[in-house]
Amino acid sequence: MHPLLEALDVAGSIVTIDAIACQPSIVERVVAAGANYVIALKKNAKTLFEQAHDHLLARRDHLPQHRSRNLGHGRGEERTVTICQDLNWLEATADWQALHTLVLVETERHTSTGTTHSQRFYISSLTDPDPAVYARLIRGHWAIENNLHWQLDLTFREDQCRLRKGNAALNANILRKTALYLLGQDPTKISYKRKRKRAAYDNQYLHKLLQNI
Incomplete structure (x- = not known):
């Protein structure tokens, strides 16, 4: 990941990356390159994940939220994006350069087989107070991912x-x-x-x- 970031001119961009890149050294390189970041946060960043998880879930009813609904392909989906920019109580954020916003994405999917729930967490250097901004960035990232996986299977039969x-x-x-x-x-x-x-x-x-x- 480090050599890739060095090879790309990302100045002025918003870099969105999966949890594999959720490392202080990569965050530092993104910021040094003049870019902002939105990065998936999972248990590989154990301390930050635990603190962010507890902090967001305890306060989500009083934080800015954006809700959206989608219907199609035999299923309904409701997404709630919650952001928190008051990070003063989180000690783990000190190791992550320019970390200004925590994001929680909660998804509820309704299909013919039942209802499923999921939660995903993100960290970001952005300071925008509108949760809809983060919702668009995260959905845009996964649209690229999903299209890539679809094309790999269609063209190269990767799933087989x-x-x-x-x-x-x-x-x-x-x-x-x-x-x-x-x-x-x-x-x-x-x-x-x-x-x-x-x-x-x-x-x-x-x-x-x-x-x-």
Whole structure:
């Protein structure tokens, strides 16, 4: 993650990252690069997670909230985004540069098989007092993630992959994402599957794609 951040010009951007990047050193690099961050918070950051969890849940009824509802595909979903910017009582925040906002996303899904509930936590350097801003950023991040996973399965049948031994599955995933990126650099108005097939039998086209590495 560190080399990637060094290679990208993120100044003035809002960087959204999964919990794998929830590390003080990565947060420091994002801020040093002139960017803001919204990062998923999970138990890998044990002390901060525990303090944020208890702090938000104890105060959520008195904090700014944004609610949204979605219906479609045979299910209904209600999201409640709660933010807290009073972090003076949280000792763990001292280790996280420019941490100004804690975010709680609560989701209730209704399907034909029943109702499920989930809670997710985030940390952010943003100071915007409107929880709808954080709701848009988090939903936008997951829209990108979901589209990527859908395309990996559609184009490369990743869900059917049976690689399990050692690092084989991770290595194959990295190669698929690299290939997907290269296919996406070609502006030709055809599907990714057709581009992949063309690259398999047209060496000139394959060479053109590889020049984008």
